[in-house]
Amino acid sequence: MKPLEILKTAIANSVRSKLRTTLTILAIFVGAFTLTITNGLGTGISNYIDSQVAAVGSSNSFTVSKTNTNTAPGAGPAKYDPSTRVLAAGGRPGATELALSQADLKSIAAVPGITAVTPLTRVSPAYIEWNGHDKYQLSVLPLAGAQPQLAAGSSLDDSSSQSQIVLPVTYVGPLGLSDNNQAVGQTVVIGIDDAAGNMHEVSAQIVGIEQSSLLGVSGGFINKALSTALSNAQGTGAPAAAKDAFADATATFAPSTQAQINTMKSQLSAKGYTAQTLDDRIGTVKTVINAIIGVLDAFAVIALVAAGFGIVNTLLMSVQERTREIGLMKAMGMGSGSVFALFSTEAAFIGFLGSAIGSAVAIGIGTVVSRALARGPLSDLGGLHVLSFAPASVAVVIILVMVIAFVAGTLPAWRAARQNPIDALRYE
Amino acid sequence: MSVPILAARDLTKTYGKGPDRFDALKGVSLEVQRGESVAIVGKSGSGKSTLMHLLALLDTPGTGQIHVDGTEANDLSTRRLNALRNSLFGFVFQQFFLNPASSVLENVALPLKIAGVGPRERRRRALEVLEQLQLADKAKNKAANLSGGQKQRVVIARALVNNPQVLFADEPTGNLDTATGRIVEDILFDLNRKDGITLITVTHDHELAQRFERRIFIRDGLLINTDEEHAA
Numbered sequence: 001m002k003p004l005e006i007l008k009t010a011i012a013n014s015v016r017s018k019l020r021t022t023l024t025i026l027a028i029f030v031g032a033f034t035l036t037i038t039n040g041l042g043t044g045i046s047n048y049i050d051s052q053v054a055a056v057g058s059s060n061s062f063t064v065s066k067t068n069t070n071t072a073p074g075a076g077p078a079k080y081d082p083s084t085r086v087l088a089a090g091g092r093p094g095a096t097e098l099a100l101s102q103a104d105l106k107s108i109a110a111v112p113g114i115t116a117v118t119p120l121t122r123v124s125p126a127y128i129e130w131n132g133h134d135k136y137q138l139s140v141l142p143l144a145g146a147q148p149q150l151a152a153g154s155s156l157d158d159s160s161s162q163s164q165i166v167l168p169v170t171y172v173g174p175l176g177l178s179d180n181n182q183a184v185g186q187t188v189v190i191g192i193d194d195a196a197g198n199m200h201e202v203s204a205q206i207v208g209i210e211q212s213s214l215l216g217v218s219g220g221f222i223n224k225a226l227s228t229a230l231s232n233a234q235g236t237g238a239p240a241a242a243k244d245a246f247a248d249a250t251a252t253f254a255p256s257t258q259a260q261i262n263t264m265k266s267q268l269s270a271k272g273y274t275a276q277t278l279d280d281r282i283g284t285v286k287t288v289i290n291a292i293i294g295v296l297d298a299f300a301v302i303a304l305v306a307a308g309f310g311i312v313n314t315l316l317m318s319v320q321e322r323t324r325e326i327g328l329m330k331a332m333g334m335g336s337g338s339v340f341a342l343f344s345t346e347a348a349f350i351g352f353l354g355s356a357i358g359s360a361v362a363i364g365i366g367t368v369v370s371r372a373l374a375r376g377p378l379s380d381l382g383g384l385h386v387l388s389f390a391p392a393s394v395a396v397v398i399i400l401v402m403v404i405a406f407v408a409g410t411l412p413a414w415r416a417a418r419q420n421p422i423d424a425l426r427y428e
Numbered sequence: 429m430s431v432p433i434l435a436a437r438d439l440t441k442t443y444g445k446g447p448d449r450f451d452a453l454k455g456v457s458l459e460v461q462r463g464e465s466v467a468i469v470g471k472s473g474s475g476k477s478t479l480m481h482l483l484a485l486l487d488t489p490g491t492g493q494i495h496v497d498g499t500e501a502n503d504l505s506t507r508r509l510n511a512l513r514n515s516l517f518g519f520v521f522q523q524f525f526l527n528p529a530s531s532v533l534e535n536v537a538l539p540l541k542i543a544g545v546g547p548r549e550r551r552r553r554a555l556e557v558l559e560q561l562q563l564a565d566k567a568k569n570k571a572a573n574l575s576g577g578q579k580q581r582v583v584i585a586r587a588l589v590n591n592p593q594v595l596f597a598d599e600p601t602g603n604l605d606t607a608t609g610r611i612v613e614d615i616l617f618d619l620n621r622k623d624g625i626t627l628i629t630v631t632h633d634h635e636l637a638q639r640f641e642r643r644i645f646i647r648d649g650l651l652i653n654t655d656e657e658h659a660a
Contacts (some may be wrong), residue, residue, distance in 0.1 A: 016529055141561075237658050328525045332488055332515025334542045335507060422487050425525065 001338040002181035014353075021350060024307075028354025028401060029361070031304035035397045036362035038300055040387035042293035044370065048384045049286060053150060053403035061258075062275035063120075063234035064108055065349065066098035097315075099245035107271060113264045114252050119246035120349050123230040126191045126199065128220075138217035140230070145208035147199060150223050152180035153208030156223040160228050163204040163226035165190075168219070169212055178326065180209040192230055195238035235405040251275065285379040304401060307354070310349050319343065325417050327424025340417035347409020349403050355401035363389050431498040432459040433594060434458055435482055439492035441478050441649075452478040455492070455651040464621045465537065465627040467640035475649040477547075477598060484596045485513055505649070514543050518587030518625075520616075522599035522640045524579045528572035532563065535571050536585045543590065557585045561615065577608035584615060588625075595619065597629040601636060613639065 014021050038199075100108075109117045126133035135205040138174040148155075148166055156164050165188065169180065183206050190202045202227045222230070253264060256399065261277060268275040319326070326339060373386050460466055460483075470476040481487040482494065485501055493521045494501045496512065504512065518539075524537050537554040545553070547649040558564045565576065571582060572592045580600065587595055597616065599608030606629045613636060620627040629640065637643050 001542050005541055099496070180536065324523075324525055325527060328519075328521075329538070331484075331519055331544060332539045333510040333512075333543050335510050338542075420487070422481050425521070 001259075001335060001341050001342075006338060006341050006345055007349075013322075013342070013350055014346045015316070016320075018328055020314055020317065024310045024350055025309040025354040025357065027307035028304070028351060028405065029358040030301055031307045031399060032358025032401050033362045034111060034303055035297065035400070036319075036389070036394060037298035037366055037387065038045055038293055039228065039393045039397060040317065040362065040366050040370075040389045042241035042290070043294070043390050043393060044384075044388040045285070045289055045293075046385050049289070051190050061250050062264070062268070062277055063250045064100070064117075064251050064273050064275045066100055067269070067272050067274045069143055072225040090111075099247065100249055101245065101365070103250055104273070105246075108249060108251050111251075111264055111271070112253045113256065113260060113266045115254055116252045118224075118250045118251055120248040120253075121227065121231040122141070122247065123227065123234050125230060128171070128188055128190050130171065130175040130177060130186060130188045132369060134174065135183045136171065136174055138171075140222045141219045148210040150208045150314045151211045153184035153206070155208060156221060158428065160223060161225050163202065164207045164223040164227055165204045166210050166221040167206055171220075172209060183209055190226075190395070192233050192267065193237035194234055196236070198236070199288050200233035200236065202226070202233055203228075237268035249288055287323050304404050308404050311350060311405050311408035313345060314350070314413055315409055316415070317348055318346075318417045319412045322416075323419065323424050326420045330421035330427065334415040339419075340413045343413035343416045344406055344409040347413070348406045351402040351405020351408075352398065354405075355398045358401075359394050359397055363394070430462065432460045432495075433497055434460040434628075435495040436479075437495075439479070439482055439494070440490040441475075441482065441487070442490050445539060450497070451641075451649055454488070455491075456646070456649070457650055458644060460615055460626060460628060463620070463624045463626055464642060465617065465640045465642045466629070468628065468630045468635040468646060469634065470632065470644050470646040471636045474646045476630045476632075477647050480596055480598060480628065483628065484517055484519070484594075485509055486550075492507050512607060514539060514594050515590055518590065518592035518595045519632070520580070520583050520595065520597040520600045522584050522602040524603070526571040526579060526582060528570065530571060530584050531567065532558070532569050532571055532574070533567040536537075536589055537629060538586060539590045549658050554585075557589045558582075561585045575608075575615065577611060578602050580604060580608075580612050581615065584612070588619070592625065594626040597627070599631055599633075599635065600629060600654060601631075611637075 103117060104118050108114060116361050123140060125138050125140060125314065128138040129135040150166070153166070156166055167183070167188075169176075172180055172183050175183075175188070177186065186206050187203050188206060190204060192200050192202060194200055204222070210221070216351065251268075253261075256264070330336075330394050360393060366389065370385050370387040378384055436459075437457045439453050439456045440451070443450045443452055456475075456479060468476045468479055478487070482489050485494070485496070488502075496516070501509065501580060523593075527538075533551065533554050536558060537550040540550040540553060555567060558567055563578065563581055563582060563585060566578065566582075580603075588635065595616070601612055602614065603647065604612060608609045616627060616629070617639060629636075631637055
C-alpha cells in the first residue's frame, strides 16, 4: 500500500466512528489549548521583558564597579589601603563601595574588546519646572545606551551638544503640559544644588515621553550633554578629588558572542573589577518567569498524557471492531508494516486534529483576551501583550501533540499488525 | 503433465498444547492442476477449512510443504508471500467481510489499493469487474444496503479484480437462499470454465459438491477416498 493511500485510508477510518473520534479529539483539544496558552503567556511576557530591558540599558555594555573583596560578614574590618577610596553605597546601613578613579577607567578601557568607558556620575537634581508652573522632584538616569519605550517624541541623542531629557508620562500633567505631543520640544528648567549649597538652574529640551513601564524607573533619561551640564553644576565648589571618584562606570563593547562577553568579564574580574551585563541583572526575573511557565507547561503535558490514554482506548476499540477487516486486508496481501502504519497514522491524524483545533481556538481566545486586558486592567503597562503567539512555538506544540498521539497509537497499531489473518477472520 | 498450481505434501496442523492439543490435519497430500474445480468436502471440525487456509497460504502448516506453481512457499519471504496472495489468489467468504460503510466500488477496489495501484486505474478495473457481474449500477451504493446475493456478487467481484489464477471459496452459498445460491454457483463455475480460473471450494453441501470436477473428502484431519456419508 502506498504511503499516500495509507494516509487517505487512515483519515477516512478516523471519521468513520464520529462520536468516538470527536470525544478523543476533545481530550487532546484541552491539552493542546492549555499548552498553547501557557506558551503564549511565556512568549508575551518574555517579549515585554525584552523590550523593557532595552529601556534600561543597551545589551552591549557592562556596568563595572570595583570588586569589594572584604565584605564577608564577620571577616572583621578591612585593612586601610591608601590607594583606594570608599563611597557610601545603598543597601544595608553602613555599606560602602570602592570608588573608581581615573586610573581605574583607563585600566578598564585597556581590556581588549571594550570600546568606550564612561563613568557613571550620580547627579541629584532638586526639582524640575516648566514655564513657571509648580516645581516637582526629579531623579535622572544617566544610563548609556538605554532605549526607553516612547509614547511620543524621539530618543536621546548622545552626540548632540544640546541638553536633552526624556520624561516619564506621569510628569506631563503635573508640569502643566496638556498632553504628550505638546510636551515634546518644550524647554524645562532643572534645579540642582552644588557642593556649597547654592542652587543652579540648567535648562533642557524634552525630546520624548516614556510609556509607563514594568521595571518602573520613575525618573528622566538624560543625554550626555545634560549629564555633563548637571554634573558640572553639582560639582561647583567641590574639591577636585571628589569629582574624580565614581561608583560605577559603563563599559561598552562591540556586539559580541556570549563567549567573548565571558572572556571580557573574566579579564575584568582578574583586574579586580565586577562587570555585569544587563542580562546578568535581569536574569533572575526571567528565570522566575520561565519557572512559572515551565510549571504551567507541565500541567498541560499531564493533560496531554491523559488524552494519550484516550487515544489508546479509542484505537483499541477501533482495532477490536475492525478485527475482521484487518484479517481480510492481511489475507489480501497487506503487510503487517502497512497495517501498523495505517493505525499509527490514524492516531497521529487524531492528534493533529485535536492540536490544530486546540491551538487555533487558543490563539483566537488568547488574542481577544490579551487585547481586552491591554485596554482594561493592564492599560497602565503600555506595550504589554500578556499572550502572544509565535508561529514556531505553536508548530512545536502541534508536533509535540502529534508525537504523543503517535506513541499512544503504537500499542493498538502493534496489536492490529500482529493479528493472524485466520484468527481475525474467524473472530465473531 | 504440467506443474500443478498447488501441491501439498504431508501437511499437519496442530492447535493448542498439552491436554488441549487438537490435531486438525494429520498428514494430507494433494495436487490441484491449473483450471481444475475442486471441492473440499467434510463435516464441521473435519479440518476442511484448515486445509483451505494452508493451501491459500493464510496459515503455516505444522509440518509438510506447499508448492505454489512449483515454488516452495516456506522459502518465500513474508513480503513475497503477501504479494503472491495479492496477485495470484482471490477469496470468497461465507460471511462476505465487506466494509458496510464503504461504497461497493471501494470494497471491490480494496485488493488493488493494497497492491499499490493508482486511483484512476483502480476505478477502471473495479468498474470493469462490476460490469462483468452486472453490478455496475450499484457501484456507488453503500455495501450495507445490498441484498445477500448482491453482497456475495460484490465479494466475487472483489476476488476477481486482481485477475487471480486461483479462487478460494469458503461455503460461498452458506448464507444465501437456494435460488440466490444457485446464481452465485453459476457465476463461479462460469469463471472456471470460461476464464480458466482454478476453483477451490470448501463446503459441507453435497449437492454443491456434485457440480465440481473433483471432490476431496476429509474426515478427522485425513483424506478419505469416498463420500462415506452418502455411501452409508
